[in-house]
Amino acid sequence: MTQTENIIIESGDAVQPFSYSVGMHGSKFFTELRDNRRFMAVKCPKCKKVYIPPRGVCGECFVEMKDWVEVGPQGVIGTFTILRFAFIDPETGAQKPVPYGYGFIKFDGADTLFQHYISVEDETKIKIGARVEPVFSKDRKGTIRDIEYFKVID
Amino acid sequence: MAKRVAIVGTGQTFHKSHRPDVNGQELINEAVRRALADADLKMKDIDAIVIGNMDHFEGINYVDCWSVDGSGATMKPIIKLTTGGTTGCTVAIGGYHLVGSGMFDRVLIIGWEKNSESDTTGAITTAFDPVWDRLVFAGAISGLAAEAQAYIARYGASERDGARVSVRDRKHAMNNPHAQLRKEVTLDEVLASPMLADPIHLLDVCPRSDGACAVIMASEDVAEKICPKPDWIWATASRHSYSYLGDADYGRLTSMREGSQELWKKAGIKEPRKELDVIELYQPYSFGGLIWIEDMGIVGPGEAPRYIWDGNTDMGGELPINPSGGVIATNPIGATGLIRCAEAAMQVMGKAEGRQVPDVNFAFSSGFGGCWWTDMILHGKKKPK
Numbered sequence: 391m392t393q394t395e396n397i398i399i400e401s402g403d404a405v406q407p408f409s410y411s412v413g414m415h416g417s418k419f420f421t422e423l424r425d426n427r428r429f430m431a432v433k434c435p436k437c438k439k440v441y442i443p444p445r446g447v448c449g450e451c452f453v454e455m456k457d458w459v460e461v462g463p464q465g466v467i468g469t470f471t472i473l474r475f476a477f478i479d480p481e482t483g484a485q486k487p488v489p490y491g492y493g494f495i496k497f498d499g500a501d502t503l504f505q506h507y508i509s510v511e512d513e514t515k516i517k518i519g520a521r522v523e524p525v526f527s528k529d530r531k532g533t534i535r536d537i538e539y540f541k542v543i544d
Numbered sequence: 545m546a547k548r549v550a551i552v553g554t555g556q557t558f559h560k561s562h563r564p565d566v567n568g569q570e571l572i573n574e575a576v577r578r579a580l581a582d583a584d585l586k587m588k589d590i591d592a593i594v595i596g597n598m599d600h601f602e603g604i605n606y607v608d609c610w611s612v613d614g615s616g617a618t619m620k621p622i623i624k625l626t627t628g629g630t631t632g633c634t635v636a637i638g639g640y641h642l643v644g645s646g647m648f649d650r651v652l653i654i655g656w657e658k659n660s661e662s663d664t665t666g667a668i669t670t671a672f673d674p675v676w677d678r679l680v681f682a683g684a685i686s687g688l689a690a691e692a693q694a695y696i697a698r699y700g701a702s703e704r705d706g707a708r709v710s711v712r713d714r715k716h717a718m719n720n721p722h723a724q725l726r727k728e729v730t731l732d733e734v735l736a737s738p739m740l741a742d743p744i745h746l747l748d749v750c751p752r753s754d755g756a757c758a759v760i761m762a763s764e765d766v767a768e769k770i771c772p773k774p775d776w777i778w779a780t781a782s783r784h785s786y787s788y789l790g791d792a793d794y795g796r797l798t799s800m801r802e803g804s805q806e807l808w809k810k811a812g813i814k815e816p817r818k819e820l821d822v823i824e825l826y827q828p829y830s831f832g833g834l835i836w837i838e839d840m841g842i843v844g845p846g847e848a849p850r851y852i853w854d855g856n857t858d859m860g861g862e863l864p865i866n867p868s869g870g871v872i873a874t875n876p877i878g879a880t881g882l883i884r885c886a887e888a889a890m891q892v893m894g895k896a897e898g899r900q901v902p903d904v905n906f907a908f909s910s911g912f913g914g915c916w917w918t919d920m921i922l923h924g925k926k927k928p929k
């Protein structure tokens with residue numbers, strides 16, 4: 391037998407109490423982003439790999455990382471996609487506006503990729519290797535949304 | 545390893561997009577009964593159970609507890625393993641460890657999912673970091689699209705090369721009565737289907753399914769008494785590689801490369817392309833069928849499109865891939881990896897009916913998770929030394 395009404399678990403206007411720590415490395419990253427529009431990465435003392443997002447441990451070497459390096463703010467598109475199918479954003483409960491550019495940005499000086507929006511105003515410019523720069527939010531609060539998106543500058 | 549281990553029976557449901565006629569426990573029971581019948585065993589013969597799925601898909605945790613009537617685990621040792629997309633392969637590896645340890649002679653392994661019961665993309669998103677990953681993430685397809693895009697740029701492959709893989713798997717599914725999607729498609733149909741996330745079209749990707757799979761493993765002390773021609777497990781490997789989605793080497797599947805190298809070394813395989821007879825790859829989208837067989841060392845980097853266009857991986861070719869139709873035809877996520885394992889075992893045991901590849905000595909099965917995880921099993925006809 392098919393159940394005709396979905397069971398929806400909700401709590402009226404109450405908000406789910408998720409409260410995530412960003413850690414010491416995340417705190418420095420978001421403080422620098424908010425106050426100085428700088429991107430801070432961390433370098434492994436052993437393999438010299440520069441990680442963004444910054445984190446406490448290099449997984450490959452399993453050593454603690456404390457050496458901060460500034461990367462970007464420009465970089466290139468490491469890889470990307472353009473999302474074209476509509477889906478519900480579990481973060482907001484609303485449909486995500488599509489199409490949008492999903493960029494994996496390789497900041498100048500970094501070895502890992504940083505995920506953010508890429509402007510799709512001109513899709514023909516979005517290519518792996520294209521140079522990009524961030525567009526910052528005017529009202530920065532120390533979150534990933536302090537960057538509005540990246541745009542191709544070639 | 546204290547004991548050699550063999551698969552002596554498998555069972556699976558007839559997978560569908562929606563099974564409102566059964567609840568989770570009843571779905572699991574269908575697969576368990578089929579596996580017991582296949583091995584000609586009774587539930588009382590089973591010493592322990594390993595079960596798994598991806599909890600978030602149904603929003604019900606602790607399947608190890610609430611499914612006991614259907615799984616047969618009432619008053620028996622049971623453990624749940626869950627590793628995302630790789631779950632189905634991980635439960636098999638967990639069962640292999642339990643039997644191999646010498647502590648249990650006959651272990652029942654179950655993977656299942658009722659994807660119809662919730663929002664797949666929303667559930668997958670909960671597997672990713674809330675601070676760094678979720679802003680732009682759009683479920684499994686977004687990461688896969690980024691991989692395909694990087695592969696195309698690095699090796700000059702095309703959307704058409706991907707489509708060829710989808711055409712193959714959907715054709716193979718016609719031979720499998722358990723497959724959910726059994727409809728042949730043409731290259732042009734794949735390329736004309738809606739673009740979901742560049743370069744992935746709708747017909748390049750897997751569906752979401754309701755289904756379950758069960759596998760029975762036995763130690764060398766009892767395996768050949770249960771099944772005269774069991775499927776021997778030669779080796780397993782498992783690899784995870786990163787913390788955040790931007791850490792991966794897009795265009796290559798590092799976990800597949802490292803895991804399969806371990807597998808070939810353990811089993812003494814020098815040329816996987818020549819020594820393997822069939823592959824059941826956890827390949828949720830077409831481009832994975834290109835990229836990942838290069839990481840396995842079947843062909844060199846950038847060589848997969850040519851190899852596949854030449855028909856080598858079709859039924860009747862040098863090394864058939866996904867005779868079952870693979871994940872593109874059927875994807876009950878927590879069962880998907882175990883279905884690969886069961887299908888590979890059936891190939892070795894000569895029980896694959898209309899999708900049988902002749903004379904299988906070595907078969908490979910794998911699991912994959914959207915976080916670039918891979919685990920894998922090497923199956924063989926001969927008892928390992």
Ligand SMILES: [Zn+2]
Nearest residue numbers: 434437448451
């Ligand atoms: Zn390091």
